[in-house]
Amino acid sequence: MITNALNSLWAEPRATDAPERVTRDWVLVGVLMVTALLEGVLRDDVAWRPFATIVAVGLAPVLLWRRTHPLACVLVGFGTATALGLASLLGGSPSMGLDTMIYILVLVYALVRWGSGREIVIGLAVVAVAAGIGMVPDYVGPTEVIGGFGILAAAAAGGAAFRYRAESWRRAVDQIRTQERVGLARELHDMVAHHVSAIAVRAQAGRVVAGQRPEAALEALAVIEGEASRTLAEMRAMVRVLRDGAPAEYAPQPGVADLASLARCDPVPVVDVELPEDLDELPLQVDTAVYRLAQEALTNALRHARNASRVEIRVVEGAGSLRLRVTDDGQIDPTRSVHHGFGLLGMTERVQLLGGTLRAGPAPEGGWTVDAELPTKLPR
Numbered sequence: 001m002i003t004n005a006l007n008s009l010w011a012e013p014r015a016t017d018a019p020e021r022v023t024r025d026w027v028l029v030g031v032l033m034v035t036a037l038l039e040g041v042l043r044d045d046v047a048w049r050p051f052a053t054i055v056a057v058g059l060a061p062v063l064l065w066r067r068t069h070p071l072a073c074v075l076v077g078f079g080t081a082t083a084l085g086l087a088s089l090l091g092g093s094p095s096m097g098l099d100t101m102i103y104i105l106v107l108v109y110a111l112v113r114w115g116s117g118r119e120i121v122i123g124l125a126v127v128a129v130a131a132g133i134g135m136v137p138d139y140v141g142p143t144e145v146i147g148g149f150g151i152l153a154a155a156a157a158g159g160a161a162f163r164y165r166a167e168s169w170r171r172a173v174d175q176i177r178t179q180e181r182v183g184l185a186r187e188l189h190d191m192v193a194h195h196v197s198a199i200a201v202r203a204q205a206g207r208v209v210a211g212q213r214p215e216a217a218l219e220a221l222a223v224i225e226g227e228a229s230r231t232l233a234e235m236r237a238m239v240r241v242l243r244d245g246a247p248a249e250y251a252p253q254p255g256v257a258d259l260a261s262l263a264r265c266d267p268v269p270v271v272d273v274e275l276p277e278d279l280d281e282l283p284l285q286v287d288t289a290v291y292r293l294a295q296e297a298l299t300n301a302l303r304h305a306r307n308a309s310r311v312e313i314r315v316v317e318g319a320g321s322l323r324l325r326v327t328d329d330g331q332i333d334p335t336r337s338v339h340h341g342f343g344l345l346g347m348t349e350r351v352q353l354l355g356g357t358l359r360a361g362p363a364p365e366g367g368w369t370v371d372a373e374l375p376t377k378l379p380r
Helices: 002-011 025-043 048-064 070-091 099-114 117-135 143-210 212-236 256-262 284-304 342-353
Strands: 269-272 311-316 319-329 358-361 368-375
Touching: 002 117, 002 358, 025 048, 025 099, 048 070, 048 099, 048 319, 070 117, 099 117, 099 143, 099 256, 117 143, 117 342, 256 269, 256 311, 269 319, 284 319, 284 342, 319 358, 342 368
Parallel strands: 269 311
Antiparallel strands: 311 319, 319 368, 358 368
16 A cells, blocks of 8 residues: 555656746745845854855745746755755854755745655655754754654645645536536537437428428428538537536526526515517527526525625627626625636636636625626637
């Protein structure tokens, strides 16, 4: 079991989506350099003070590469610490270095958070050796040794915890996206089944009347051609969606016209639905997507909008697009976040697959707004 765990750790790839350097990284490095310089100037009990100050100030910029090159940064940081420890041993002096250099613990965190499995193993081995050598000049007992390695272990554990959390979030997001693609694929299956059934019926009718009424057979062929063209167009608009092995349901998919069923006249909150009077024929996947988006947005509003008295669902048709807007007048729930809701992730994924846009967040006048815009003509 231990061997399998080690092999799994060794084969672990680097963490994905490592962020680029941002302003706070430069601020952190600047603050550490100033702090190290001040400590070197103000403290007079540091061995080899000028040299230790130069090392502490010069080593701080290594933090800028801690996410993209975690192992290299650990080798530089703890290699320097090892050199300082060996110099103290050979010179017979107490361990040299400033207290500010504790910032190299950030390199341990970054190694476990962003590095690959083999980088983590190699880097932690270097850290352990450097820590052991660094403790020898000031060794006063096992308590300090245990405490020092405990601090290093805490830094590594913090990196592992945040790495696991980020990986769990990424898998949850991928699962939501997959579920949306599966839902769209099922809707595609229903749409194709509907059109193919119509084609089969028309073909059978054409065969029956072909001998007696040739013109009726020609009409059937024209209908078949139209149905086939429409089916191909809608299939091309939905390519590359995922499909699982679950049996498809042949129940009719709800659409914009079914949004009226979401209206509620309960005292709190009232749900008001407003639809265009003359709605042009929509592609099946867009028609279904609007209903699903409104349904999800309404569910979120009923669940999260505190003290809401009214929820409005508005559908407006424009030039080549259909806009859905769902608003409520409730108080914003702090747990209701644009970036941390799986429902919003699924809605965004569905809209983007159809070439539309979605915006969700607090409204200027209060409450919460979900605003989606979908094209009414999908590319062929």
